[in-house]
Amino acid sequence: MSMTNLSDVPSGETSISSPPSGFDIAVDRAFRGSTRFFAWITVALVFMIVYEVAGKAYPAIREHGLGFLTTKTWDLQSGEFGVLPEIWGTLYSSTLALMIGGFFGISIAIFLTQDFLPGKIEWAFKNIVELLAAIPSVVYGLWGIFVVIPMLRPTAGWLHENLGWVPFFGTSLSGPGMLPAALVLAIMVLPTVTAISRDSLSNVPNKLKEAAYGLGATRWEAIFGVIVPTAAKGIFGALVLGFGRALGETMALAMLVGNSNQMSISLFSPGNTLAALLANHFPEAGKKEEPVLMYAALVLLGITLLVNIGGAFILQQTSRRSAGVAT
């Protein structure tokens, strides 16, 4: 039935082009209106969340002020609250994770885009890496407790005993701690970093590559001298996104970081992060603790915002410098 209908439509006489009907115009306007509406509603949602969180945090902000950011105690009984160890733990674990995950992520992205592998294997490889993003964070947490920590223990023990004077190995690893948390976090940011850097690397125009080879560059010279710098903008964006992902990760960290109010440079020492603090304390928070937790949430929002702004700023600077190279 539908087949005959189709063949009926272009009857010879009328032209294919015609002015838009009233209906077309209405659809067009409605579409434009709704995209605008949904775009604004997303922005409004962000502001609403900030407003809501800040409103609930207000009593705590008034009571604790900026001292909240610089003190180290979290004691419900005496009403002393400070999140300095959590801020430190959040930044430290995320930075470590980004260093490890970023290194591997970018390496994988280069490996997958520069014709090292036949196309089919490349495709399978890419999908397997992206599959890492689909694993729930509780599973990562459990895997960390039952696999990563026991695996790290002998090495960590050796490092502490023989190189204990290095601040990074200053304490012995008892179980949960910064290093296992950062390692698992690195694996969690890996797919984000890989997927986005892979995209920007494969978007580098072939002309550039060919020109580099034509000038007599070796493969490595072409990759590190031409292709990676051209894709730097996208790779940097991938790192910023990965960092954001690491800052906000909750469940796996709550299980692995040790939730201890410690500030230590040692990789084996337990610590705490803002997201883990919120996850652990929110479900049973009473009237006294809730505003303080909201304040902590606001601090986390602030850190994420700063990282994004900082990232955008650096991106602008670097892209200005490499403007001649970029397409």
Added chain:
Amino acid sequence: MHRFGFRTLSLVMLCGLLAAGCNSSSSPSASSGSTGTATANVKLQGSGASFPAPLYGRWFKEYSAAVDGVKVDYQAKGSGGGIKDFIEHTVDFAASDAAMDDDEISQVDIGVVLLPMTAGSVVLAYNLPDMSKPLQLSREAYVGIFLGKVSNWNDPLIAKSNDGIKLPNLPITVVQRADSSGTTFVITSHLSEISEDFKNGPGVGKTVNWPSSDKFIAAPKNDGVTATIKQTPGAIGYVEYGFAEQAKLPMATLENKAGKYVTPSLKNAEAALAGVEMPDDMRAWMPDPSADQAYPIVSYTWLLCYAKYEDSDKAAALKDMIQWCLTEGQKSSAEMGYVPLPANVVETVTKKLDLIQ
């Protein structure tokens, strides 16, 4: 096409109608109505403590199956969360391991009835490789461990009460609860009772400020603590008896008030309960039971009910359910690792039920 689609649709609808008819005709025949007092289609909503949750889950399931028309939902979100819900009137009843304090009770204007339902012990589970005998800890030793003063397993304080055992030279890692918890409340009230230093230091609470050390780590929930102890050589931590038992973790034998070393077991927890007088408000604390055989860290856990319900069917159903838990329910307590209520307590609680209207 269209006609066929319509016919399939109507066929599906007919099937649905038939199925619905079957359901409605079969349900009355399935009713057993053992207790009879409950009226049709009452839904009781509760939330709170996670420590008795396995037992409550079983009770409510069995009760819902035995009595027609009553459905009980229980959400194990923790004692603090339960009390919060209860004060905000979003549930019909709640459960808490720390009962309710006076300040919390005063926030419920229609009155509160606290009913102890079962009791359990909090054990010190540990992970020490190659131990031939269960570890014995004196009061001084375990207070010292939780204050961070005893920090190695070969400490003379621990060795003193463990003759014939070679204790390893291994730092002690103390595992505590990261979330606010009734279990933490129970153990900190015990530690504060027996040690002045602990009382002035961390103190009593659902979360306390533990000593700052890189050997004090926290894990979420009873299962998180259990898993962390299991994975960390040299760890010791506090969990509810049932969780340690299930994970087959060794539990320390503790010195009680009478100076005897007592293993955590149902029998010894019962001994602890036996020596406690139930006060009129039903908030019986036993931070340090004095009986010879009493295991030192034991606590009741409470159901929180309103004194007055707007819906009289709901009140009747709730009372009937609690009555069932006090009689039939107590039979499954021991099997699940909880302490059945002593007979005199069951009697007092049953009398208290009359306060619910």
